[in-house]
Amino acid sequence: MKSSGEVMDIIAAYREVGTYRGAAEMCGTTHKTVKRIIEKALAGDKAPPRKQREHNYDAVARLVADKVRATHAKISAKRLLPLARAAGYAGSARNFRRLVAEAKKNWRRQNPRGRRPAIWTPGEMLVIDWGDAGDGLHVFCAVLAWSRFRFVCFADNERSETTLSFLAECFETLGAVPKVVLADRMGCLKGGVVANKVVPTADYVRFATHYGTRPDWCEAADPESKGIVENLVGYAKRDLVVPQAPFEDLMVANIAARTWCAEVNSVVHSEICAVPAERLVREREVMSALPSLRPAIGKPPITRKVDKLSCVRFGSARYSVPNALIGARVAVVEADGRLLVTDLATGEIVADHAPVAPGEAAICDEHYGGPRPAPRRAARARTESEKAFLALGPAAESWLTGSAASGNTRLAADLVELAALQAAHGDDTLIAALERATRFRRWRAEDVRSVLAAGAGTPQPTAAGDALIMALPAVATRSLDDYALDRIDRMGEAG
Secondary structure, X not given: OOOHHHHHHHHHXXXXXXXXXXXXHHHOOOHHHHHHHHHHHHOOOOOOOOOOOOOOOHHHHHHHHHHHHHOOOXXXXXXXXXXXHHOOOOOOHHHHHHHHHHHHHHHHHHOOOOOOOOXXXXXXXXXXXXXXXXXXXXXXEEEEOOOOEEEEEEEOOOOHHHHHHHHHHHHHHHOOEOOEEEEOOOOOOEEEEEOOEEEEOHHHHHHHHHHXXXXXXXXXXXXXXXXXXXXXXXXXXXXXXXXXXXXXXXHHHHHHHHHHHHHHOOOOEOOOOEOHHHHHHHHHHHOEOOOOOOOOOOOOOEEEEOOOOOEEEEOOEEEEOOHHHOOOEEEEEEEOOEEEEEEOOOOOEEEEEOOOOOOOEEOOHHHHOXXXXXXXXXXXXXXXXXXXHHOOOHHHHHHHHHHHHOOOOOHHHHHHHHHHHHHHHOHHHHHHHHHHHHHOOOOOHHHHHHHHHHHHHOOOOOOOOOOOOOOOOXXXXXXXXXXXXXXXXXXXXXX
């Protein structure tokens, strides 16, 4: 490499002689060196551009650039190589990967996705999202953007009613309402999308109107636009779900969530270097006040009139309610797999049933004052003989019922005969005979007559192991003194 002085001498020699070789002989160098120095000086002291080398992929470079642009630089060289082979590329896969990498680099340079950090305004934005916590649990997360105050709850579904209920509970926890609620394009809150504009559901619009907030939505397939809550979902999974799962039930999970929220909201946040709970106190001053009542969320309750059976019909099935509400109107609501019946007059839950299949009935004995009694058709006397016989009491009615069930077609005549036996033997004796006849299933009047003829000496059957008690006939007895030996001897002498 020539020094600056030598370069100046060569330029002066060239100006003097006007040829490369002459200047080279004067300066003691080669004509090629003189030519290079003179061309560089004529180009403004810049090195002349190097001639571009040809590559074996130049013929398919336009094809690769078009595919990279069409796929937003997401297509891989592996998928492009067969197309390039078909277009005439005969080089190696490694060389082709260099071409694709350079094309992607050029596309990203021309289409940058730079982002700027968010600047949050106090009381402006609440960001919400759902996450999957495993084991059938779903975690609802909300974070107040400026103060970083976090709210977490668990549920077994992501329906609209659940989301709005948690959002209402979040507002009550904050003690105020933010101006905007930013959400992902959740199917439970999204009624549709027209020209990239999200149409919220009617329930969500009514909810937002009640609280005085405005729904807002993230861009589609752009999780970075709500990264503040995406980070909270991941943090809740790592720090809350993983150490304590599996939870026994939803109640235990939500108790753990409340404890965890109280913990993380009372320590210094690493991003804002402040305590979220303390920041919330100042942010609450610029937020809207809570309404006095929580709005009705979900489907309106279905009203039913209690019928004469003290039941309401729902889903082609019957559900019992206290019989004091017969004729009143009640509200029927499904909640957590149970059917709740509420008295509209008092707002009290009067019945709680598990759903049953259509055509079935869910009956609670307490609604009717006790267990269902056994079916019984009482005997009603019409003739004088029937009235006289039934006046004997339950024994007579039991015998009458059994005799009728046995197919006794002469039952009316038998009652007349039994009336005669009643007059002859008395009420108590006939009642005892009827009880014995019922026990042995003897259903004719002559059978009762036979029992009366047998008298009190007949055995009474008892259960195995019990003592057999029966009335024995009275007989003449003598004392033991009559069997003494001296008395026997005196009787022998007298004989």
